[in-house]
Amino acid sequence: xxxxxxxxxxxxxxxxxxxxxxxxxxxxxxxxxxxxxxxxxxxxxxxxxxxxxxxxxxxxxxxxxxxxxxxxxxxxxxxxxxxxxxxxxxxxxxxxxxxxxxxxxxxxxxxxxxxxxxxxxxxxxxxxxxxxxxxxxxxxxxxxxxxxxxxxxxxxxxxxxxxxxxxxxx
Numbered sequence: 001x002x003x004x005x006x007x008x009x010x011x012x013x014x015x016x017x018x019x020x021x022x023x024x025x026x027x028x029x030x031x032x033x034x035x036x037x038x039x040x041x042x043x044x045x046x047x048x049x050x051x052x053x054x055x056x057x058x059x060x061x062x063x064x065x066x067x068x069x070x071x072x073x074x075x076x077x078x079x080x081x082x083x084x085x086x087x088x089x090x091x092x093x094x095x096x097x098x099x100x101x102x103x104x105x106x107x108x109x110x111x112x113x114x115x116x117x118x119x120x121x122x123x124x125x126x127x128x129x130x131x132x133x134x135x136x137x138x139x140x141x142x143x144x145x146x147x148x149x150x151x152x153x154x155x156x157x158x159x160x161x162x163x164x165x166x167x168x169x170x
Contacts, residue, residue: 004143007150013160014153017062018146020163025142028055029135036134037127044134055142063149064161065093077158084155090148 004022008014028051035047060066070081085093153160 004146004150021059021062021146029138032138033131033135036130063153080156084152088148088151093152
């Protein structure tokens, strides 16, 4: 299965956007891992949902695929994006992230998340496994979303927005 970098096919701007998104995703996945070790029922699910509701729009923004960015495109380019979205089949690209969308993503990872809940109650080793599963689940969902964004950008032939340069940490 190709990675997001492979899908960028040597496009330097696209590869840089993928790398920025992966750095952001890695930081968020570490937070998910930390939350997974706390033996409070449902805390890790709540943290995962909160993290996903922030990281998905940030990834969309890197690729110029937020609803606001798409509204600024000329009509011809918006049509290309809609066709690319239909082809890729993503439910998160170019959409406002709602609770229902986050729940749909979590359902895709349902078995892993349920095992993570059970594992956290085994002292030390279980918490480590739970943390690893929390990290892996968020990384997987984020990486799949990055791939979808790359596919949409390539299919629609969009130019990426300039990278955001803010002084605040992600």
